Amino acid sequence: xxxxxxxxxxxxxxxxxxxxxxxxxxxxxxxxxxxxxxxxxxxxxxxxxxxxxxxxxxxxxxxxxxxxx
Ligand SMILES: [Zn+2]
Numbered sequence: 001x002x003x004x005x006x007x008x009x010x011x012x013x014x015x016x017x018x019x020x021x022x023x024x025x026x027x028x029x030x031x032x033x034x035x036x037x038x039x040x041x042x043x044x045x046x047x048x049x050x051x052x053x054x055x056x057x058x059x060x061x062x063x064x065x066x067x068x069x
Contacts, residue, residue, distance in 0.1 A: 001018045003017065004019055004060060005053045006039075007056075008041065008050055009051060013041055015040050020033060021034040023067075033047075037050055
C-alpha cells in the first residue's frame with residue numbers, strides 16, 4: 001500500500017490516499033495507480049481533478065527511486 005498526499009482541486013482539500021501499486025509507463029507522462037483516487041469529500045476523482053502536494057511529490061519520487069533499483 002502506498003499513500004500519497006493529494007490536493008483536490010474541486011474542494012481544495014488535502015488528503016492522503018492509498019493508491020496501491022504505482023507504475024511508471026514510459027509512454028505516458030504520468031504515473032499509473034492501481035487504485036482509484038478517493039477524495040474524502042468528493043468521492044472517486046480523476047487525476048485531472050487532483051494535484052500532488054509537495055509532500056505527495058516527495059512520496060512519489062521515493063517510490064520512483066525504489067522502482068529503479
Ligand atoms: Zn474534493
